[in-house]
Amino acid sequence: MKEDFKVTFWGTRGSYPVPGKDTILFGGNTTCLEVLIGKTTIIIDAGTGIINLGRKIVTDYFAEGKEVPLELTLLFTHLHHDHTQGLPFFTPLYLGQSILHFFGPRNFGEELNSVLERSMAPSNFPIDLFSTNSVKNITTLKENHIILLDSKNKTPKLINKSLEKPEIKDSTIVIKVMNDYSHPANNVFVYRIEYAHKSIVFCTDVEGYLFGNTKLIQFAKDTELLIHDAQYSREQYTGLPAPRQGFGHSTPDMAIEVAQKATVKHLALTHHDPASHDRQLNRNQTRYKKKISNLFYAREELTFLVE
Numbered sequence: 001m002k003e004d005f006k007v008t009f010w011g012t013r014g015s016y017p018v019p020g021k022d023t024i025l026f027g028g029n030t031t032c033l034e035v036l037i038g039k040t041t042i043i044i045d046a047g048t049g050i051i052n053l054g055r056k057i058v059t060d061y062f063a064e065g066k067e068v069p070l071e072l073t074l075l076f077t078h079l080h081h082d083h084t085q086g087l088p089f090f091t092p093l094y095l096g097q098s099i100l101h102f103f104g105p106r107n108f109g110e111e112l113n114s115v116l117e118r119s120m121a122p123s124n125f126p127i128d129l130f131s132t133n134s135v136k137n138i139t140t141l142k143e144n145h146i147i148l149l150d151s152k153n154k155t156p157k158l159i160n161k162s163l164e165k166p167e168i169k170d171s172t173i174v175i176k177v178m179n180d181y182s183h184p185a186n187n188v189f190v191y192r193i194e195y196a197h198k199s200i201v202f203c204t205d206v207e208g209y210l211f212g213n214t215k216l217i218q219f220a221k222d223t224e225l226l227i228h229d230a231q232y233s234r235e236q237y238t239g240l241p242a243p244r245q246g247f248g249h250s251t252p253d254m255a256i257e258v259a260q261k262a263t264v265k266h267l268a269l270t271h272h273d274p275a276s277h278d279r280q281l282n283r284n285q286t287r288y289k290k291k292i293s294n295l296f297y298a299r300e301e302l303t304f305l306v307e
């Protein structure tokens with residue numbers, strides 16, 4: 001039986017959280033995406049949006065009678081603050097019944113487990129990552145890895161696609177990885193999640209290239225939903241006194257170029273600049289919808305059904 005394939009935005013903001021009256025509509029929490037296929041949960045990034053998601057997951061888990069372990073897969077695009085700062089407050093981390101599978105890139109020659117450990121170092125936080133009660137499996141990913149999950153089985157399996165061909169059943173969830181080099185100082189992973197001939201691509205903290213990001217266009221080809229960074233408006237990107245070129249983020253025009261060349265079905269823009277309030281984002285949404293009608297600005301707690 002084909003399960004629902006749903007995506008929920010829990011944090012759509014870039015750089016730092018911005019609570020307050022001007023961000024009620026699109027949300028003030030930093031990056032976090034929930035992908036739910038059947039009962040299998042995949043989370044991308046642990047910005048402050050993961051705090052509300054964690055509460056919901058634990059509430060549902062107890063309501064369902066907690067008969068099986070709470071098993072979750074967490075993917076990191078990269079390890080900048082706005083993609084990790086919610087992790088210390090992610091409730092499942094503290095539950096003995098949780099089995100958490102973390103995947104993400106190597107950072108400046110450092111493995112994922114030590115970068116995550118530092119994000120909760122005792123000098124900055126009262127409890128260190130490995131003293132929390134959950135079981136943690138932390139794996140540094142490479143571009144030639146594929147993660148296989150199942151809409152029924154929540155334990156991920158990692159394969160090296162150069163050596164092994166994945167066995168795909170109707171219930172298989174396939175997670176592919178693309179390494180992008182456009183974000184300053186280090187790389188960023190872009191993820192493509194496929195299930196039952198449908199897919200989504202999550203692509204944040206990337207900056208566009210002249211003629212479009214060719215590698216990304218190939219990676220996102222014909223996806224149902226491309227979620228793309230669009231932190232800066234055209235004016236913020238080029239405008240004086242502080243042009244943002246080279247900061248590793250895109251404009252809506254760059255995201256649209258990728259979406260059109262990759263012939264994606266829907267385009268969601270995310271990683272909104274903390275200085276952009278709801279009225280501006282609404283205005284920009286109306287402006288860019290005229291250019292490409294299947295576009296929307298991601299907002300917190302919006303759920304998109306992939307079909």
Ligand SMILES: [Zn+2]
Nearest residue numbers: 014015082205
């Ligand atoms: Zn970011």
Ligand SMILES: [Zn+2]
Nearest residue numbers: 078080183205
């Ligand atoms: Zn970043």
